[in-house]
Amino acid sequence: MTAKTDSSAKHFELKLKDRPAGSMSQTEAIQHHYDNDTRFFSLWLDPSLTYSSGRWFDPITGAPLADDLAAAQDAKLAFHLDAAQVTEGTRLIDIGCGWGATLRGASQRGAAHALGLTLSNDQLTHIAAQGWDNVEARLEDAYTFTTDEPYTAAISIGAFEHFAKPGQTRAEKIATYARFFEVMAAALTPNARFSLQTIVWEAVDFEHSNTSLPETVFPESSIPYIEEVVEASAPTFRLVYLENDPRHYAMTLDVWLKNLKAQKALIEAEWGTEKYQFFLDYLRYSRLAFTRRKNSLARFVLQRR
Ligand SMILES: C[S@@+](CC[C@H](N)C(=O)[O-])C[C@H]1O[C@@H](n2cnc3c(N)ncnc32)[C@H](O)[C@@H]1O
Numbered sequence: 500m501t502a503k504t505d506s507s508a509k510h511f512e513l514k515l516k517d518r519p520a521g522s523m524s525q526t527e528a529i530q531h532h533y534d535n536d537t538r539f540f541s542l543w544l545d546p547s548l549t550y551s552s553g554r555w556f557d558p559i560t561g562a563p564l565a566d567d568l569a570a571a572q573d574a575k576l577a578f579h580l581d582a583a584q585v586t587e588g589t590r591l592i593d594i595g596c597g598w599g600a601t602l603r604g605a606s607q608r609g610a611a612h613a614l615g616l617t618l619s620n621d622q623l624t625h626i627a628a629q630g631w632d633n634v635e636a637r638l639e640d641a642y643t644f645t646t647d648e649p650y651t652a653a654i655s656i657g658a659f660e661h662f663a664k665p666g667q668t669r670a671e672k673i674a675t676y677a678r679f680f681e682v683m684a685a686a687l688t689p690n691a692r693f694s695l696q697t698i699v700w701e702a703v704d705f706e707h708s709n710t711s712l713p714e715t716v717f718p719e720s721s722i723p724y725i726e727e728v729v730e731a732s733a734p735t736f737r738l739v740y741l742e743n744d745p746r747h748y749a750m751t752l753d754v755w756l757k758n759l760k761a762q763k764a765l766i767e768a769e770w771g772t773e774k775y776q777f778f779l780d781y782l783r784y785s786r787l788a789f790t791r792r793k794n795s796l797a798r799f800v801l802q803r804r
Pocket residue numbers: 525529533548549550551594595596597598600616617618619622639640641642655656657658661662
């Protein structure tokens with residue numbers, strides 16, 4: 500097979516760095532990364548197509564919870580469903596639902612309604628084809644979400660990283676996050692749980708954090724510090740529980756990298772060498788950021804006031 504030298508993915512563009520900052524809408528920015536063909540992602544993610552860190556070990560004792568990626572994703576899913584208290588009859592909202600693993604898990608627990616929001620067309624199409632009971636996915640921005648019938652639980656995994664914009668001051672970031680928590684509080688019943696997972700900055704000062712997320716990978720995104728999440732959520736949510744450990748993501752990235760490399764020939768033949776190299780570099784760069792503790796992985800359990 501001859502490797503292609505150009506990328507055939509519709510939103511894939513390597514020279515994003517030449518683009519004026521702020522020139523992409525939130526939806527365009529999300530689709531740039533996530534609408535890269537579901538089959539492409541299926542070649543290196545686990546079978547549930549979960550695109551966020553697994554949970555590999557107990558945060559207190561260090562005892563292993565999983566010995567492969569699929570089990571680490573199951574353990575992570577069980578953590579969030581338990582933390583949000585998803586049981587029979589729950590009305591769950593999942594912000595940034597990806598390809599739907601959390602929605603499927605809620606459906607299996609007998610949720611009355613599991614609603615997922617995403618900005619990716621490919622993810623929406625994928626979920627619509629699954630036929631999971633009481634599951635609905637919508638192409639809708641979390642920031643504009645309103646509902647007449649409040650939800651009793653919320654989960655958001657790996658979407659919070661996309662909310663703030665590069666170049667924002669700390670005060671602007673906190674205001675952006677606080678608006679998100681206001682939307683969530685308005686959508687939830689009093690005392691409802693909200694389980695939130697996000698990448699955070701750890702050993703990086705603010706100036707560096709503002710410029711170091713690769714724009715070519717996730718345009719228009721800026722990730723939070725733990726303190727920013729705590730401050731922004733405090734008016735609307737009580738903090739119930741917090742865990743913070745970069746090793747979960749480093750271990751997840753190890754497996755994604757191994758899977759990607761194993762599919763090199765197929766990926767290059769179908770999507771081109773540039774795309775393979777781009778994702779290889781991005782996953783390696785991300786892994787380094789976690790092993791060097793520049794980034795960490797935080798899970799917050801919140802309760803609506
Ligand atoms: C890294 S993926 C995580 C997906 C899934 N939660 C998982 O763990 O596999 C990020 C998700 O957040 C969604 N997202 C990002 N910003 C969003 C926004 N403003 N409104 C709705 N969804 C958003 C993306 O469309 C995508 O589904």
